Amino acid sequence: MSAAALPRFLFAGECALVVEYGDRIDPAIHDQVLALDRAVAAAAIPGLRETVPTYRSLLIDYDPEQIAPDALIERLRNLPIDAAQAKARARRWIVPACYDPALALDLAFVAEKQGLTPEKVVALHSGAIYRLYMYGFAPGFAYLGGLPKALDISRRAEPRPTSPPNCLLIAGGQALITTVVMPTGWHIIGRTPERFFAPNREPVFLAAVGDEIGFDPVDAASFAMLEARAAAGEPVARLAAARP
């Protein structure tokens, strides 16, 4: 894909357009997606319903009765885009993470498979700063980039029919924070008491795409205490100054 051809405007049916900046996971590509997303939000284009930022593209859902795709593409090509401003909006969340073996169902397996001790796996996972690249699959499932290479492990051969809520998962070189109970083929290496999706809390979704995520290891007793507070509707992750 040559840089001059980018972005590509692709049809996703006649009610949505995909603006594609690349075909890989790359912070520079994602920065462009976020910058366009912010520019689109600021432009308040009539007929535009919602957008979905992903790793490498922005899906734009529009009302075909209000705007035609060629007119929409024309508007998008001429939007003023401020990449620096988009980046400055990112926040950094420090999220409590419990790696107790009773909750981290696949920690021992991951350690053995990667030739590491469980303590080293925890140190690697909790020592990294991640970028929230996108939400997907289910409400509030946060897809994170920035997993240390030593934790690059393929998916489970047998997916689990269910996984507990608010899990910390890894697979395929990515990290994921889950919310609701769902089947998963990823490895469960911990749990967080934080709810990235809480339908009865404001904000319903804790973090924005583009935010940074760090983990703060807590023991089982602290997890139980924070879990009770989170269940009562209190956010238990804290904000740190981003990009110090």
Next chain:
Amino acid sequence: MTARLLICAAGPGTTLQDGGRHGYLRYGVSAAGPMDWNAHGRANILAGNPEQATAIEVGLGGIEIAVEDGVVSLGFAGAPFSVMLNGQALPPAGRIRLSQDDRLAIKAGAAGAWFYLSPAGGFDLPPVMGSLSTSLRSGIGGKALAAGDGLPLREAMALPELGLELPPSPSGPIRVLLGPQDDYFTPAAIERFFSTPYRLAPRSDRMGYRLDGPPLDHSKGFNIVSDGIEMGAIQVPGDGKPIVLMADRQSTGGYPKIGYVIRADIGRLAQLRAGEAVRFEASTIDAARRELFAGLGSMRDSLAQTFPLGGGLSSEFLLSLNLISGAQSMAEEG
């Protein structure tokens, strides 16, 4: 006291659906909404409601309802299901008045999969994240409806009873707009997709319609870096068997999407039953838009396609119902 709609019996997967939960797709929340927007909109318009108001979506398991503490006018439309009011057959689409002691029974007919019931005035229920749509997979918007449920209704005037003369249901292939990842397929695979019939697989639901048929070969692997998904996306996983992502689809996906079923045809696809055959045909953005606008226009014009009901139905009318459903079964088999 305002009326309540009572669910006396409901098949699995009977849910409330409005136009969908919009604005949260970026947070991984599926829009949900109706499987057949055209039938859903007709039921609403017949009830005098906005076209994207909340209706009960009824599947093959059917439903039986009654009303408590009042009278309610109900718009109904969808697949040619059997509609019986106190044992008397009604046309498969129209508007009736349901009073205390009345019992409305909807059962699947010879063809089709989804049917909609919309109470005039709408449901008096609190929206969740701006919508009353039920997303069974994520649990947002509550559970499936079940016997014993009572749904509070907003007050509304009783309306005259009507039958709806449905325009002849379009036949022919389901039309598809290629992209955004048609370049992940060999030209032979695209040719095969548009030239061979597929069958709807039994493991199909509100989330995805799985198609049995010749596998489609990928030209550069079957993993893409995830991008966004809308209703009608045709994703092709590693086994080459296409899956059309429907109302309860996930918001993003990592399989290449060969194309999208055009919005005008998505309801027709949704109305297929497991085992039924379907063909696909390439369309264009202009044709997709034209067909969508025509479908919207016909739906919005529903009240002009009605005839008065009342004083019982003629035997000619009941006979015509049989003829129509017979002709449709033959068309499905042919």
